Amino acid sequence: MITGAFDTKSNAIVWGLAELLRHPRVMKHLQQELRTVIGMDQMVEENDLPRLRYLNMVVMESFRLHPAGSLLIPRESMQDNTIDGYYIPKKSRILTNTWAIGRDPNVWSDNVQQFYPERFINSNVDVLGHDFQLLPFGSRRRGYPGIQLGLTTVRLALANLVHCFNWDLPSGLLPEDVDMAETFGIAPS
Numbered sequence: 001m002i003t004g005a006f007d008t009k010s011n012a013i014v015w016g017l018a019e020l021l022r023h024p025r026v027m028k029h030l031q032q033e034l035r036t037v038i039g040m041d042q043m044v045e046e047n048d049l050p051r052l053r054y055l056n057m058v059v060m061e062s063f064r065l066h067p068a069g070s071l072l073i074p075r076e077s078m079q080d081n082t083i084d085g086y087y088i089p090k091k092s093r094i095l096t097n098t099w100a101i102g103r104d105p106n107v108w109s110d111n112v113q114q115f116y117p118e119r120f121i122n123s124n125v126d127v128l129g130h131d132f133q134l135l136p137f138g139s140r141r142r143g144y145p146g147i148q149l150g151l152t153t154v155r156l157a158l159a160n161l162v163h164c165f166n167w168d169l170p171s172g173l174l175p176e177d178v179d180m181a182e183t184f185g186i187a188p189s
Contacts, residue, residue: 008068012154013161015066016059019115021167022175026117030054034163044159046152055159057117059151060125064108065115066182070099 020027033054038044049055074093081088088094105112108119161167169175 009150009153009157011068012059012062012066013157016062016154016158017161017167018178018180019062019065020058020162021169022178022180023115024175026058026115027162027167030058030162034159038163044156044163046156049152049155049159052155052159054117055155057120059155059158060120061115061117064102067098067102070097072096072098 020030033052034044037051038048074095077088077090077092077094080090103112169178
């Protein structure tokens with residue numbers, strides 16, 4: 001489990017950094033939280049994570065916009081069902097589109113396409129998928145078994161990268177020039 005899903009964790013970190021580079025206000029706010037809570041003389045450690053509220057919001061917002069997998073593992077219906085007027089026969093394959101859920105304006109408001117970590121202030125939404133609003137690791141008993149390890153790895157890596165380095169775009173490149181197009185890729189085995 002330690003090395004499993006390494007590419008999804010590294011992708012989550014890269015997407016988080018890309019969004020921070022595109023949103024300097026968010027980057028500065030996160031750096032300020034890290035300076036205040038951690039100080040400048042040490043690295044972020046696992047026991048610091050519960051005190052880093054803005055970091056958690058940044059990671060959740062990154063997961064919302066850039067889920068590791070757009071579709072969760074297919075499930076099979078055990079019985080005939082009707083959901084919102086749609087008939088689903090027994091033994092149908094069901095796919096959950098986490099990408100679409102993360103961009104649903106009925107759930108996330110009309111600024112759904114915007115990277116805005118503050119949407120999680122006073123929010124009960126979490127990455128465990130209890131309310132099926134944010135599903136980066138699936139949900140409930142069918143969720144990713146290494147959720148805590150994965151979440152801790154992403155938070156620690158992103159926090160230390162932002163805390164220990166000053167990130168800037170190359171000279172002449174504006175935040176809106178960063179290509180955030182998502183593509184499907186195949187990783188080596």
